[in-house]
Amino acid sequence: MKDKDKKDLIKDIIEYSIELRLPQIRKYIKDNIEDAVKNNLSYEQFLHVLLQKEYDARIENGKLNRIRIAGFPAKKYxxxxxxxxxxxxxxxxxxxxxxxxxxxxxxxxxxxxxxxxxxxxxxxxxxxxxxxxxxxxxxxxxxxxxxxxxxxxxxxxxxxxxxxxxxxxxxxxxxxxxxxxxxxxxxxxxxxxxxxxxxxxxxxxxxxxxxxxxxxxxxxxxxxxxxxxxxxxxxxxxxxxxxxxxxETKEWLKKQKEAGDFLTEEDDRKTN
CATH class of the missing domain: 3.40.50.300 (P-loop containing nucleotide triphosphate hydrolases)
Structure with a gap:
């Protein structure tokens, strides 16, 4: 297959992935193809990699969206x-x-x-x-x-x-x-x-x-x-x-004081 044909195929894949809302495939198709060639993946393995990455990204985005929509005033774990x-x-x-x-x-x-x-x-x-x-x-x-x-x-x-x-x-x-x-x-x-x-x-x-x-x-x-x-x-x-x-506030103030004392000591050393 000619290089021009490969470029056209990748272009088509990107367009299809946009229409089908497959952002991971759209972003990383070239890298995934290179990895597949390097690791000699079968067609089934290559397709599995593409779909797994898309699935994992959707799961992660779903978590982030649910946290955002929930309306927490701050992220506390x-x-x-x-x-x-x-x-x-x-x-x-x-x-x-x-x-x-x-x-x-x-x-x-x-x-x-x-x-x-x-x-x-x-x-x-x-x-x-x-x-x-x-x-x-x-x-x-x-x-x-x-x-x-x-x-x-x-x-x-x-x-x-x-x-x-x-x-x-x-x-x-x-x-x-x-x-x-x-x-x-x-x-x-x-x-x-x-x-x-x-x-x-x-x-x-x-x-x-x-x-x-x-x-x-x-x-x-x-x-x-x-x-x-x-x-x-x-x-x-x-x-x-x-x-x-x-x-928590006392610990934070203590750390700030320690950091301030450290900076003061550094300044004194530089001055002397």
């Missing part, structure tokens, strides 16, 4: 946690939660404790791991969720919003308890979390004990029903303990 510095109850339950079996079983997880103890970090880490394993995840603060529900009702698209909300494998509702709600907000939140109960998983992070939930829902009936629905067959994680975030 379970692997980054200093488990020994977490509250005792979190240490005891983290390995179980990390399996993500609670998502398979449609169970909820509630992290309750003061600010800075690692609630949102653990919740985000679980959410990112879920994205990596193919689950559809939404991360949203409770105040923002209520605002979106109200806006959807005002625009007469509440049911379509609710249908999307129900379909997430995992919803992480962060910061329950920092802001109280009016009656409409309480009812909307209760309705939409109830629709997921027993079928889809929800993670709640809150700074309030259950005894104080009536401070934000302002309705004892809704409060009791909300607690009953969320806690049924759920994992309750007591996050009371020293501030995990404060420890």
């Amino acid at each position: 379970l692997e980054d946690l200093k488990v020994e510095e977490l509250p005792k109850d979190a240490q005891a339950k983290l390995s179980i939660l990390a399996t993500l079996d609670f998502i398979k079983n449609g169970q909820n997880v509630i992290f309750s404790g003061p600010p800075g103890t690692g609630k949102s970090h653990i919740a985000t880490g679980l959410g990112i791991r879920a994205c990596m394993q193919g689950y559809r995840v939404l991360f949203i603060t409770v105040p923002l969720l209520i605002n979106q529900l109200k806006e959807a009702r005002g625009a007469s698209i509440l049911r379509s919003f609710e249908l999307r909300f129900e379909k997430y494998d995992l919803v992480i509702a962060d910061e329950l308890g920092y802001i109280s709600f009016d009656k409409e907000g309480s009812e909307l939140l209760f309705t939409n979390l109830s629709l997921r109960a027993g079928r889809r998983s929800t993670i709640i992070t809150t700074n309030l004990s259950f005894e104080r939930w009536d401070e934000i829902f302002l309705d004892p009936v809704i409060t009791a029903a909300m607690i009953d629905g969320l806690t049924h067959k759920s994992y309750m994680v007591n996050m009371n303990g020293p501030s995990y975030r404060m420890k």
